[in-house]
Amino acid sequence: MVFQGTPAELWKAATATGREYFSLRKRLEPTEGRSFPDKFLTVKGASLRNLKKIDVPIPLQRLTVITGVSGSGKSTLVEDVLVAAWQMARPPAAEALKGLL
Numbered sequence: 001m002v003f004q005g006t007p008a009e010l011w012k013a014a015t016a017t018g019r020e021y022f023s024l025r026k027r028l029e030p031t032e033g034r035s036f037p038d039k040f041l042t043v044k045g046a047s048l049r050n051l052k053k054i055d056v057p058i059p060l061q062r063l064t065v066i067t068g069v070s071g072s073g074k075s076t077l078v079e080d081v082l083v084a085a086w087q088m089a090r091p092p093a094a095e096a097l098k099g100l101l
Contacts, residue, residue, distance in 0.1 A: 037062055041082075045095030049076045053095075060099065 010018040037059035050073040
């Protein structure tokens, strides 16, 4: 969704999002047959900068997003733990990385 304005302006906007979904005049129905992920890449005990021995299961074969407040360790987790582990074949800042291969 891309929009600039207030929520009230979005409700009145001539866009599919504002006209139909945000204003609740139309709803998206859940997709049938979506299964729960059964394969995960699991980071165990990640400790670097703001990461303090965290365990993170990341579903495979899914669109996945890493979110959090500023300074929570998102970039550290992705760049310094996951990418480094992929390049080095071992997690430099975690106890273990399971499900990589």
